Amino acid sequence: MRRTKIIATFGPSCKNEETIRKLIKSGVNIFRFNFSHSNADEHINNAKIVRKIANEMGVRLAFLQDLAGPKIRIGKIKNDKAVLRDEQIFKITTREIEGNEEIISVNFKEILNYVQKNDIMLIAEGTIVLKVVEVNEDEIITRVLKGGEISSNKGLNLPFKEIDVSALTEKDLEDIKKGIEFGFDYVAVSFVQKPSDIELVRYYLRKFGSLSKIIAKIEKPSAVMRIEDIIDVSDGIMIARGDLGIEFPIEELPIIQKKFIKLCIQKGKPVITATQMLESMINNPSPTRAEVTDVANAVIDGSDALMLSGETAIGSYPVEAVSIMDKIIRKVESSIDYSRPPFRVSQAQLDINDAVAFAAYELSKFSNAKAIVAYTFSGDTAKRVAKFRPSVPIVAITPNEFVANQLVLSWGIIPIVSEMVNSFEEMVNIARIKVKELGLVKELSKIVIIAGLPLKVPGNTNLIHLTDVH
Template structure:
């Protein structure tokens, strides 16, 4: 017999399905075949994270990425050093200054306890053939070739057994261990493939003895993310809630770059192994957001279960009000092709319909031949998917899933979304000192754009991971009526609202108390 929790989850899933499929099936075929309106793209609610690498690491291309829809720039600290990443950071910030109307967040993605293959002779990819023997050595200084490659994990021989599977390069190479030595393993290659250097390696079913936050990660967090005032830390291979607590402790103990005040940087936990899935509830509770990192996860759990894990984790994040990112191989073919496969575009759309706040591009923008095209296509697919959502049904599905009672700020945010639906408001204005009000409104998935007004640029950047939030950084937010008036004027200039349209505004009466969202009002744009 099913538990009540399982029945509730099934009911919630059914409700969300009806809010997407129900709206889509009501569209006429002529509507489906007509071009997407420009304002649908510019008012896209799903945020886009772009990984920055050689293909886009110049100011002109970065500015183009912002124009095409980049919300957050991701720096992957599995590669590169602080000097090279700092140059990238300067380029990102210069590009952001060139587009002051667009707020751009910056994310540091930690290396974590990952295992990677080593460098190759001449830096050239090698071809491995099915049936051949491949030697994997733990001497990471060794330059690999088609017969022997290095591995960054010194305990590899003691972690695997004869018969263990080793997956390399997101599973594109599968090998089977048949001999184990003191500092090497011998594997049989099971499929023909060409691989490059520094590819990820997974040991499904094997216990890996590596800390979640190693010395390199701590150095990267403190002396780069905190030093340079970044907005997000994507914490790799999180296994339990204690991992996030450890990261917060590192942040709170290192205030030398923030005048003695702990940084407000957001921790996004990456779920990419079985332990992370098993302990998801505690991880979600401790985190500021979640990233469903399907690449490594797909090598740790059966690949046919990835879509189930994705939907389940996104649903839990939606109910908890935690931003969730769907990542890995979303438009993978665009690394080499200027057009994605139809399956990839459908994958992006389904991630939006599942409830993702953000979708992420990795190699497509970092190393691909068409970074601007990749962002443009992803933006248009997200916008199209959003037109298929019945937001009224979605609101009620989320509202019915939330444990009651809720705190006053959440009750106000919830009422603001319902009122916006009832009066057909065009925007929802959130005056926010910390960003919490805007995040609470985003949780209930309004059809309207959420205009978050804040005087703190770091708060605005931290909101770039939340669905449907657009930010205005103002000189002051101390006089609510003035702020609402300014927000209406700015939104009108951008075509988000017209004279005579309604807007819903949410703010606090006690302006000296941050987070005291306790007032909602409906105003008309003049």
């Protein structure tokens, strides 16, 4: 089995139902819907189609709603294109105008309060570099350090600036409401700067009656500086290397990635490595050698999931991108030594529940068990086991359909929905049946069962049982 999960971004390239089926067959575990593009109703309709197809195929998927967030963007440009020349003077205004080669508008009126002479501004993911010459009443006058072609609504970045804006826009709130109607398993929050940004989103999700988990997208220097606190209040993070590579020195990205993945593993929170993983496959049927190595390193680091963006959303080879990522992951995982946890247990801050999960992990090694079966009401028990990265599958049995869907994102977990058991004997019998149905046991073997008693109390992991499966 493949332990590291694959996220595919939905877009024009995968609207065909046959393509969706092929993507699922090729190994997609989670579909991401990017609410920065298209409208909410279109995303919801597409998500319903994907869910219908997955149900017909008997495949459990998770669905991720990625909010647009308070992104600073330039406005509309005449004929949707302008070419900026090196060293030319170029103006940015807060007035609503149609842009051209000399001036563009920006959607963030307060930008004048955050820039000063000699500041650097970046457009279109850093492909255009501007240096501020002067700031006037409603204009920023810049000199083009690196020119090129720009189009309407591209992003504008102010590197190393902490912008005092709400983590949620009015559009985000409306999109959340629409998303609740569908039932997204995860909501990704863009441009997180501090823990209170996540707490604000959680407040509205609960207010609107949503049980969705929250993924904090790490793409701002201010989030990097507060990473541990942000991980603590989130249900997982996404290392969004696109904007992060614009806002932060690019040579530090590999160090940040490795550090943050390790932190998430220790804290038992899912971590997604994202952006430009197989970027060249947007236009080519095979990846570069560097991209293959990038995917491999993200697996070796311990990512719960790897995300494809433009590769599946707008690329010419969406199915091939998923298939190749699946092959790389499987090959790399087959070479990893899972006999030791990915961190020093003696130095980690473990509570009693973690200690029980670690004991189940150790018991699975010494008994040569074929699987660890985690009975879980909230998903917590299974994720605690996953943080130790065992060599055997983690079968999570839960009575909650929503929890099962959310566990799809977590490393090495196979979620199964089953009715709540009423006794210890029933728990053992169902565990035996499920591992045989999954094909994890073909002859006399052992499995480790971990649970919390009483069974309906979340966060109460206190039982380990070793049993034979015939």
